[in-house]
Amino acid sequence: MLKIHQLSKKLDETEILKNISFDIEQGTITGLIGRNGAGKTTLLRTIVGILSPDEGAILIDNKDITIEPNTRNQIAYMSDTTNFIKQFTVKELITIYENAYPNFDKEKFLDALNKYKLPHGSLRKYSKGMKTLLYLLLTFSTGANYVILDEPTNGLDPVVKRTVLQLIIEYASTNSVGVLISSHHLVELEKIIDQYLFLKEGTIDNVATMEESTNKHFKLQVAFENGLPSEIAELEHVSVFSKTGKVAILIVSGQKEEFLQTLGKRNPLLLEELPLTLEDLFFLKDGGELYV
Numbered sequence: 001m002l003k004i005h006q007l008s009k010k011l012d013e014t015e016i017l018k019n020i021s022f023d024i025e026q027g028t029i030t031g032l033i034g035r036n037g038a039g040k041t042t043l044l045r046t047i048v049g050i051l052s053p054d055e056g057a058i059l060i061d062n063k064d065i066t067i068e069p070n071t072r073n074q075i076a077y078m079s080d081t082t083n084f085i086k087q088f089t090v091k092e093l094i095t096i097y098e099n100a101y102p103n104f105d106k107e108k109f110l111d112a113l114n115k116y117k118l119p120h121g122s123l124r125k126y127s128k129g130m131k132t133l134l135y136l137l138l139t140f141s142t143g144a145n146y147v148i149l150d151e152p153t154n155g156l157d158p159v160v161k162r163t164v165l166q167l168i169i170e171y172a173s174t175n176s177v178g179v180l181i182s183s184h185h186l187v188e189l190e191k192i193i194d195q196y197l198f199l200k201e202g203t204i205d206n207v208a209t210m211e212e213s214t215n216k217h218f219k220l221q222v223a224f225e226n227g228l229p230s231e232i233a234e235l236e237h238v239s240v241f242s243k244t245g246k247v248a249i250l251i252v253s254g255q256k257e258e259f260l261q262t263l264g265k266r267n268p269l270l271l272e273e274l275p276l277t278l279e280d281l282f283f284l285k286d287g288g289e290l291y292v
C-alpha cells in the first residue's frame with residue numbers, strides 16, 4: 001500500500017499542502033480533483049520526490065521512501081508536460097528509464113510501441129497525442145507498483161483520450177498497479193476511478209467512492225408553479241444547482257424519502273431524480289461564486 005501520512009508542504013512561505021493523509025491500494029485507480037491552484041501538482045510532485053515534504057511521510061508497505069530510497073523506484077511519475085521526454089530519442093528514453101527503474105520491461109515497451117504505431121527514433125515528428133501515449137507507456141513499463149499521472153488527458157483529441165484511459169485501466173488491473181491521476185476531465189475520470197480525492201485549499205476535503213457519495217447526496221429536478229419555494233432553497237442541506245423559471249435542479253444531502261415528502265407537500269409540477277455525477281459533487285464541494 002502507498003500511504004501518504006500527514007503531509008505538509010510550503011512553497012515560498014505559503015502553505016500549499018496541509019496535513020494530507022490518504023492511502024492508495026495496488027490495482028485501484030484514485031482520481032485527484034480540485035480547483036485550479038488547489039495544490040494537485042504540488043501534492044503529486046511531493047509524493048514522487050521532486051519536492052521534499054516539510055512534514056509527514058510517504059510510505060510504501062510501511063517503508064518510508066525518504067529513509068529507504070530504493071523504494072522510490074516503486075513509484076513512477078508522468079508529469080503534466082512532455083517537455084522532459086521530447087528532448088530525447090526513443091532509444092535514449094529507454095536507457096534513461098532502464099537506469100532509473102531496474103524492473104523496466106523493455107520488450108513489453110517495444111511491443112506496445114508497435115501496437116500503437118509509435119515510430120522509434122526522434123520525437124520531433126510526434127504529435128501531442130503520440131508523445132502522451134509514449135510517456136504513458138514508458139511510465140507503465142517501469143515495473144513500479146504505483147503510477148502517478150498529472151493531467152494525462154490534457155489537450156488530447158477524443159480518440160487518443162479514449163486510448164489513454166483504456167491503457168490506464170488495462171495496466172492498473174492486469175499488472176495490479178495503484179494509480180493516482182489528477183484531471184479536470186471529470187466525465188471521463190468518473191468512468192475509470194475506484195475512489196476520488198477532493199483537494200481544496202491544500203487539504204483533503206473528501207475521499208470517497210462514487211457509491212459512497214451517491215448514498216450521501218442525490219440530485220433532483222423539480223418544478224413549482226411559482227418557482228422554487230424559498231424555504232426549500234434555504235435549507236442547509238439543499239444546494240441549488242440551477243434555477244430557470246419554474247424549474248430548478250437541486251443537490252441534496254441526507255435522507256431522500258424525508259425530503260421527497262417535504263417537497264410533495266408543496267405540490268410540485270415535476271419531481272424527478274437525476275443521476276449524480278462527479279462534476280455535481282465537484283460543484284457541491286467547491287462551486288464557489290460560480291455555483292448558481
Ligand SMILES: Nc1ncnc2c1ncn2[C@@H]1O[C@H](COP(=O)(O)OP(=O)(O)OP(=O)(O)O)[C@@H](O)[C@H]1O
Pocket residue numbers: 011012016034035036037038039040041042043
Ligand atoms: N514554485 C512555486 N512557488 C510558489 N508557489 C507555487 C509554486 N508552484 C505552485 N505554486 C502555488 O501553489 C498553489 C498550488 O499550485 P498547483 O500547481 O499545485 O495547483 P494545481 O491544483 O495543480 O492547479 P491546476 O489545476 O491549475 O494545475 C498555487 O497557488 C500556485 O500558485
